[in-house]
Amino acid sequence: AGAGAGVPAGPLRIAAFRSAALHLLPRALGRLTERHPGIVPEVRIVREVGRGTAGEVLDGRADLGIATLGTTSPVPPELVGGVLVEEGYALVHPAGHPAPRSLPLIDWTENCTSYTRDWWAGQEWLPPATVRAEDDGTVLSMVGTGFGMAVMPELSLVGAPPSVEITDLGPDRPTRSVGYVTTPELASSLAVRALIRELRAIAG
Known part of the structure; x- marks a missing residue:
């Protein structure tokens, strides 16, 4: 117009x-x-x-x-x-948790492409997801309350609350x-x- x-x-x-x-x-x-x-x-x-x-x-x-x-x-x-x-993925877990990688893994359906799924499959420390949420906001809320950990892209972590801690996954981290x-x-x-x-x- x-x-x-x-x-x-x-x-x-x-x-x-x-x-x-x-x-x-x-x-x-x-x-x-x-x-x-x-x-x-x-x-x-x-x-x-x-x-x-x-x-x-x-x-x-x-x-x-x-x-x-x-x-x-x-x-x-x-x-x-x-x-x-191009956004990278990071590990997100409850702030101050002594062993965040021991927590259940939270995921959501639209999280990532098959490329990222292949990366996940090669990480022995990542357990299968036992909780699946509807969207990334729910995942972030669940992580903040100590329910589990997640691997999330940078856009989903903008404005993350202080109750969660973000850990870089290194140079081989997946991207989107x-x-x-x-x-x-x-x-x-x-x-x-x-x-x-x-x-x-x-x-x-």
Whole structure:
């Protein structure tokens, strides 16, 4: 909308998984609407499982999706996209616990790609997950109350409470690529291009 006048305006539909919607989008959308007050962002939080946020774009319910990308979850051939941030995983456990690796492992469905699962399988110290939560916020809350430990990506750990301690997993830790996907047609629209610029600026 507004393309004829060279001014982006109108609704901009965005699909994002929870941690991206909480910790990546707000600053980008703040900058976007400050520069282009005619744009009205509409954000839908979608679980990044199955077709995830890319499916929302493919089905026409979103103009742009914030998605996990990589060799095991590539950009669908009908879409275009790019990586915004590469985030590492860390061990999260109750602060001050004398033996955090002895705790039960907590996991959630949309946690990681098959690449990360392969890394998990090679870690003899990691037990099978005995608790599976609905989202990363629940996992962080359970860890903070001393219920168990977890391996979580950096975006999920933004603003972690003091009741949890974050331990680096070293140079061989798994990583996750977070990026955007859209259609080739929408990629050339003023509003989508403006949002991608702000997302890149925030990620950078």
